[in-house]
Amino acid sequence: MNVTSSFGDTIVVRKMYRRCPLMVQGHVFPVDMMELPFYGFDVILGMDWLVEHKARVDFETKRVSLRLSEDHEVIIVGENVKFLSNVVSALEAQKLLDVGCQAYLAYVMNPNMDEARPQDIRSVCDFLSVFPEELSGSPPDRDVEFVIENYFYSDPVSIAPYRMTPK
Template identity: 35%
Template structure:
């Protein structure tokens, strides 16, 4: 076959009549599946007949026994459409010919004005607002289940970096300020070359990473936060306590169940509420551990330090035992729960030292 495949046939039809332009020729045919073709004349017939194929004219020239040449014209696709009169058209329709009526209308595009061309600078502000609204709505659902206590201060605090006492959930409204400036500084040299600036280009080096510019921006934001949001003494104290070293380390911890580094949804929501200053209780209730009632403690401050809480003691003992174990492995002389004999007044002894390091500072003992 023409595609290189071999087809096995078991029959041949000798001297079949092939009629072309009222001329009859003899041809031997092999029955094979040809798809859309009825007959394919191969080289075994074209060559003995001395057939000439004119590719440019799309014609096939077949010499006849009379000396004449039979010309078979191929398809002349691409030629101009022939036009006929209305009278001829009516005759063809009366003979049963099919006609297709098409209505073609040329439509010129409207001229575009300058006002119709979208301006790039108009999009970021709308996109930023939409992103921040969706982000705030998601935070409200996580922290308060879309309750009423998630206000503007909670949103501001949640979108501050860890070092500034926030949750590290950056809003687009904040990032766009220093991100654009960092991008501008980093591309200043390239822009100067592209614009072929003739003067001396500014040699301002872009800050290392974008963190430096973010620190400058958030320092200014936090400096005016207390006056902007009219914070209460408790809100200010809580916020400042969250800006200390390692106070946000738990937010960055990888959740590993085997190491106890996981929280269930209820605990996680309570921790977020406490950190953002969202009330946990609507009325004053008795502590489930010590049964004491603290009037006005709607934020759960007592629960953080209640000595009756089993979890607090357990965590305390884990930290104490870990420190003593590190000292032992490092060759440091240390003991835990050591009575140092100090009195706390009112004939009450102070609690023993959790960890006592011997001869730690210039021969002096140090307790923790």
């Protein structure tokens, strides 16, 4: 089967999986999957699938609502939405402290959470072959010692790394 991408390229699809279970928030949605050589996407849902499941897409808030029944719907929220608008950067926090605002530091833990595994971290999953199952410990000590010697009454070298010619 040939598929045309949004860039106008034709891609040959060699594998298709029919009625695969797509689980979203505990609800199973059947979907026909095609294996595409695109990186950076987990799943691309087509217009026909979205219509079949009565999807409503809100582009402004990056939300997709899938209607299960008259009274129940599943809402999917995009990853890049700034729902943490109350989180400030370190620079903003420093400015607030400088003008006299109070600050509190909280260390939040989930006691029910199991031990963290590399497979649970999304960006690590892309590079699992790089991360070993068990870390052997700290890296070994090396015999090479790097030292920069400073001489008394010496000035740092101030030479441009390359010469810029005037235009």
